[in-house]
Amino acid sequence: MTELMAALTDTWDAENSWKLSTYEAAGGYEGLRRALRTDPADLVQMVKDSGLRGRGGAGFPTGMKWGFLPEPDGGPRYLVVNADESEPGTCKDIPLMMASPQHLVEGVAITSFAIGCHHAFIYVRGEVLHVYRRLLAAVREAYAAGHLGRDIHGSGYDLEVTVHAGAGAYICGEETALLDSLEGRRGQPRLKPPFPAVAGLYARPTVVNNVESIASVPGIVTHGADWFSSLGTEKSSGHGLFSLSGHVTRPGQYEAPLGITLRELLDQAGGVRAGHQLKFWTPGGSSTPIFTHEHLDVPLDYESVGAAGSMLGTRALQIFDETTCVVRAVSRWTDFYAHESCGKCTPCREGTYWLKQILHRIEAGDGEETDLDLLLDLCDNILGRAFCALGDGATSPITSSIQYFRTEYEAHLGGRGCPFDPARSTLFDDTPQAPPALAGAGGH
Incomplete structure (x- = not known):
C-alpha cells in the first residue's frame, strides 16, 4: 500500500506555518544556499534527472522546459509562476500558498538562478485576495532576510519578484493568455509557435511553470534528484498533492x-x-x-x-x-466552460454555447433521443479544433459521461425530466438558510 508523505505539507500543522521563521526552522532556504554554490547548468540537469513533470495538468518535464531557453544574448529572461488556479474542483495551489508560501518563494529563487532570470512574476487569481496578501507578506519577509533582492547571500546574484493579481479569468490559466494579461492586454491565447521559451513575456525568453512544480524544486536541490525520482513510478516521479472533495468523509x-x-x-x-x-x-x-x-x-x-x-x-x-445526477453535474461544468470561453475561436465560442443549451434542455426533460448524438457531434467538432485546451476540456466530461451513463441521459428524455432529488446530493443535512437578519433582504 502506498503511504502518505509530507514534503510540501511538512509545516502545514505548525503554528503560523506561513511565517518565514517556521519555514527556516524546518530547513527552509538550505536549498537556495546550495543552489547559489552550484553551476546553473547543473541545477537544470538535476531537475531533468529528478523526473519532475509539470504539476499544472499537462505533465511536461520541467527540466526539459527550462532547457528550451535559447543561449543568453545579454537581454532579460523571465520566470512566470502560474498561480491562476481556477478550474472547478482544482484546489491544491491555493492551500499551498496559504499554508506555506515560502516553499514557492524559495522555489522561485532557485529556478530563477538556474535559468538566468533576474525578474520573476507570480500571477495569482485576483479573487483570492487572502492568498495575494499572504504571498505579498511572504515575499517581503524573504527580501528582509536576504533571500531575494540584490547580492543574495553574497553570491552576486540579484532577483526581483513581483506578485501580480489577475482579474479573474479562467482562460488566463493558459500560459500565453496569462502572459498577455500580465502585459496589460486582454487575456487570450497566443498563436504558437513562437513558444514562450523563445518569445514569452515582453517577447523575451520565458519559463512558465505551475505553483506546485516550482515549490517542488527546493526539495530536489536539498535531498537530491535520486530522492525525488525514487518516489512515484518510473515515468511519473515524485510526490504530489491529491485534492479530495465532494462526497467524501474527510x-x-x-x-x-x-x-x-x-x-x-x-x-x-x-x-x-x-x-x-x-x-x-x-x-x-x-x-x-x-x-x-x-x-x-x-x-x-x-x-x-x-x-x-x-x-x-x-x-x-x-x-x-449515487445521489448525484450525472447530467446535472456535467451541465454545471459546461455552464462554466461556456461562460469562461474567451471567444477568440469559433469552435469553442459557439460550441460551448450550444453544448450548454442542449444539456439544459435534456436536464429539464425537453430533450429528444437525437440530442445525445448531437452532443457527441458537437464535441467532435470542438475537440482538437479549438485554439487552446479549454475547448477540449469542455468536451471531456460530456463524452465520458455519455460513455458510462448513457441510460441516465436517456432517462431524462421524452418529458420525464431529472429523476434525481437535488436535495439528496447536498453535503449539508439541511438546506442552508439565510440568517434571520438577512432573510428577505431587498424585498422591501
Missing part, C-alpha cells in the same frame, strides 16, 4: 507519491460519506474524462490514467455518490 489535501490509487486515498479519507457508495469521480478536475467505481485501483500517474482513458491533470479528485 475532504482535503493528501500528499503522496504519484501512483497511489483512489481506493488507497479513500481509505485515508474515511471513504465515501456514510451510507453511500461511489458513482463517478474526476481524476484531474472537471476538464478530464470522468471515471467510475471500476477505476478505483488505477494508479494515479500520468501513464496509467491516460491508458484508462482520462488525464491525471491537477489531481483534483471530485467524488460523487
Whole structure:
C-alpha cells in the first residue's frame, strides 16, 4: 500500500506555518544556499534527472522546459509562476500558498538562478485576495532576510519578484493568455509557435511553470534528484498533492507519491460519506474524462490514467455518490466552460454555447433521443479544433459521461425530466438558510 508523505505539507500543522521563521526552522532556504554554490547548468540537469513533470495538468518535464531557453544574448529572461488556479474542483495551489508560501518563494529563487532570470512574476487569481496578501507578506519577509533582492547571500546574484493579481479569468490559466494579461492586454491565447521559451513575456525568453512544480524544486536541490525520482513510478516521479472533495468523509489535501490509487486515498479519507457508495469521480478536475467505481485501483500517474482513458491533470479528485445526477453535474461544468470561453475561436465560442443549451434542455426533460448524438457531434467538432485546451476540456466530461451513463441521459428524455432529488446530493443535512437578519433582504 502506498503511504502518505509530507514534503510540501511538512509545516502545514505548525503554528503560523506561513511565517518565514517556521519555514527556516524546518530547513527552509538550505536549498537556495546550495543552489547559489552550484553551476546553473547543473541545477537544470538535476531537475531533468529528478523526473519532475509539470504539476499544472499537462505533465511536461520541467527540466526539459527550462532547457528550451535559447543561449543568453545579454537581454532579460523571465520566470512566470502560474498561480491562476481556477478550474472547478482544482484546489491544491491555493492551500499551498496559504499554508506555506515560502516553499514557492524559495522555489522561485532557485529556478530563477538556474535559468538566468533576474525578474520573476507570480500571477495569482485576483479573487483570492487572502492568498495575494499572504504571498505579498511572504515575499517581503524573504527580501528582509536576504533571500531575494540584490547580492543574495553574497553570491552576486540579484532577483526581483513581483506578485501580480489577475482579474479573474479562467482562460488566463493558459500560459500565453496569462502572459498577455500580465502585459496589460486582454487575456487570450497566443498563436504558437513562437513558444514562450523563445518569445514569452515582453517577447523575451520565458519559463512558465505551475505553483506546485516550482515549490517542488527546493526539495530536489536539498535531498537530491535520486530522492525525488525514487518516489512515484518510473515515468511519473515524485510526490504530489491529491485534492479530495465532494462526497467524501474527510475532504482535503493528501500528499503522496504519484501512483497511489483512489481506493488507497479513500481509505485515508474515511471513504465515501456514510451510507453511500461511489458513482463517478474526476481524476484531474472537471476538464478530464470522468471515471467510475471500476477505476478505483488505477494508479494515479500520468501513464496509467491516460491508458484508462482520462488525464491525471491537477489531481483534483471530485467524488460523487449515487445521489448525484450525472447530467446535472456535467451541465454545471459546461455552464462554466461556456461562460469562461474567451471567444477568440469559433469552435469553442459557439460550441460551448450550444453544448450548454442542449444539456439544459435534456436536464429539464425537453430533450429528444437525437440530442445525445448531437452532443457527441458537437464535441467532435470542438475537440482538437479549438485554439487552446479549454475547448477540449469542455468536451471531456460530456463524452465520458455519455460513455458510462448513457441510460441516465436517456432517462431524462421524452418529458420525464431529472429523476434525481437535488436535495439528496447536498453535503449539508439541511438546506442552508439565510440568517434571520438577512432573510428577505431587498424585498422591501
